[in-house]
Amino acid sequence: MTKWHFGLRENLGDPAPNSDLTLLHLIRERQREIAPFYTFNHVHGSVEVQSTSPSSDPVRSSTLGPEIGCSDLSGVTVVDFLGAGYTKTVLKVVLAQGLEVALKTVNHQGTDMRSCVEDFRDPEGCQDLVSFKLRKEIILLQRLQHPNIVELKGQCQDSTLVGGITAVLEQGTPVQMIQLLQSPWEERFRVCLGLVRLLHYLSLSPLGSVALLDFQPRQFIMVSGELKLTDLDDAIVAETGCRTSSDCVLQFPLRNFTFPCSGSGVCQGLNEMRNLYNAYRYFFIYLLPHQAPTILKPLVDQIMNTTGELKHGVNKTLEAFEEVLRVYKSGLHLQHMPSSVIEDYAVLKGMGTSGNKEYKCWPSYSHQGCMLSVHSAAEAAHICNSHPQCTSFSFSDQKTWTGILPRRLTNKQPACERFPLLCMMSDCEGLAMEEVGIVET
Structure with a gap:
């Protein structure tokens, strides 16, 4: 039996009755779905590039460096299986030059592929059909570039080498909500802030307002503490058409929201509101309310109320998040803390600690002890006073993503007695953890 796909003649096995036109129709529908992304003019800086054919390679911004191609994928070492869904499989691999990346390919054993083969008995045609989700994802990753979207490092389409089309992505780890719940509030806020910044970008993207129809934690990964969107195959760009407001209803398991139908016949803003409420739920x-600093709770509660009721769009939501960040980084939330809390502590320079084992607290940056981020020694002393086990704390020369210094709280005693060396905070902050200890007197 002879069948035509993408203008190529292929000899295939006997198909199911009347399947030829049906499968070909589905493939052409997928072609029409992604064709607008190829004809879109993408301007990056002063360089404008255009791709006009779905059969050509997606355009890549030159600012991202050399693209990883098929030749770079020969001899890769598979390190780990990261996951598989209905359509795609993701592997962690190490390239010959030592770079760790994630390879995303068509899942030949997945539900979509099996269902297609059962219906049409056409493995090669089904490979073409199922691969369109990955093709769509590749071109969207080319068009949509943002710090909270996973970086596309390259691609390959070689049936012999990689078994079809393959996307090469930056390496990350799947989002684990249990781990995030156990992390310090500052890190949980970072995840939510990155998500809102992403949604703001998607609402005004070069392609138009983008909605993520499959919006769940599994669509994201963590890269160096930053949340990044990695699954874009179910994204849509066009706003929903309408005749009346009854056509503009967002339905969720526990809530429904109705929006007006604009004069141009579209549900204006529906995409961004869908994304925003999914981010909320x-x-x-x-991640956001639990253990938020006391002075920030009114701001956080306001964010929770407005997003939970969709009273504001993503622009005002982002403004609210940025205000929380500004207050937190400035230390204004500590302005009512009494400065006298530090008076019961002495600074010991050039000394280690000995005695009991460091105690653990939750949440902490270290699983081996109690390491928290604070703005000053006064805040560290305040926290130490609230922990019955704490008798001292020490400085680290590391900083968190907000620029705040971590402090390690311990129940160890000084290794020897020495007259304390007093120093200003500006003198202490650059010293390593072993060089400065502050103990209760």
């Missing part, structure tokens, strides 16, 4: 509600 999958991320904000779990």
Whole structure:
């Protein structure tokens, strides 16, 4: 039996009755779905590039460096299986030059592929059909570039080498909500802030307003503490058409929201509101309120109320998040803390500690002890006073993503007695953890 796909003649096995036109129709529908992304003019800086054919390679911004191609994928070492879904499989691999990346390919054993083969008995045609989700994802990753979207490092389409089309992505780890719930509030806020910044970008993207129809934690990864969107195959760009407001309803398991139909016949803003409420129900509600600094709780509560009721769009939501960040980084939330809390502590320079084992607290940056981020020694002393086990704390020369210094709280005693060396905070902050200890007197 002879069948035509993408203008190529292929000899295939006997198909199911009347399947030829049906499968070909589905493939052409997928072609039409992604064709607008190829004809879109993408301007990056002063360089404008255009791709006009779905059969050509997606355009890559030159600022991202050399693209990894098929020749770089020969001899890769598979390190780990990262996951598989209905359509795609993701592997962690090490390239010959030592670079760790994630390879995303068509899942030949997945539900989509098996269902297609059962219906049409056409493995090669089904490979073409199922691969369109990955093709769509590759071109969207080319067009949509943002710090909270996974970086596309390259691609390959070689049936012999990689078994079809393959996307090469930056390496990350799947989002684990349990781990995030156990992390310090500052890190959980970072995840939510990155998500809102992403949604703001998607609402005004070069392609138009983008909605993520499959919006769940599994669509994201963590890269060096930053949340990044990695699954874009179910994204849509066009706003929903409408005749009346009854056509503009967002339905969720526990809530429905109705929006007006604009004069141009579209549900204006529906995409960004869909994204925002999904961010609220999958991320904000779990990560944002718990253990927020006391002075920030009114701002956080306001964010939770407005997003939970969709009273504001993503622009005002981002403004609210940036205000929380500004207050937190400035230390204004500590302005009512009494400065006298540090008076019961002495600074010991050039000394280690000995005695009991460091105690653990939750949440902490270290699983081996109690390491928290604070703005000053006064805040560290305040926290130490609130922990019955704490008798001292020490400085680290590391900083968190907000620029705040971590402090390690311990129940160890000084290794020897020495007259304390007093120093200003500006003198202490650059010293390593072993060089400065502050103990209760």
